[in-house]
Amino acid sequence: MQVVIALGSNLGESLTTLEQATAAINNLPHVTVLKTAPCYRTKPWGYLDQPDFVNSALLVETSLELHELYRQLAQIELDFGRQRLFKNGPRTLDLDLIWAEDTKINDAQLTIPHPRAQERAFVLVPMCALDPKLTFPDSGRTAQQALSALPQSERDGVVRLEPEPQSENPQRS
Secondary structure (H helix, E strand, O other): OEEEEEEEEOOOOHHHHHHHHHHHHHOOOOEEEEEEOOOEEEOOOOOOOOOOEEEEEEEEEEOOOHHHHHHHHHHHHHHOOOOOOOOOOOOOOEEEEEEEOOOOEEOOOOEEOOOOHHHOHHHHHHHHHHOOOOEOOOOOOEHHHHHHOOOHHHHHOEEEOOOOOOOOOOOOO
């Protein structure tokens, strides 16, 4: 089954954290990262008095049951020092199951698709970078359609981070 995992961080070295978290997810048994979205700088949502976030997303293939994948992602968050001090607060790493092909779950532990994914540009922009045609089974909308329905101001608040330029021939002085 293909699954989209959203990644976010706004404490510590967020770019490095997302790279390392991607590797940790790819190292999980029965999980293979198929595609990685670029990283984006985004403003905080909910609780605003905190640093900007770095967000990305992964398209993975897994044979794990989704509740088990959720548990393993929660353990990775803890391994990276995640503390849940209050809702929408700053975090070293946030991993969310956003979408799973042709799957709807709504129980005490897990809701898929993520209940607010279609309302958040910081989720939809990276998701569209993976595949804009991914379709939410609850609404029938594609990721691109959901993103287009958001106000332009929200979409403009998701800024792609460019890779650091590499010097081919460093000059010695």
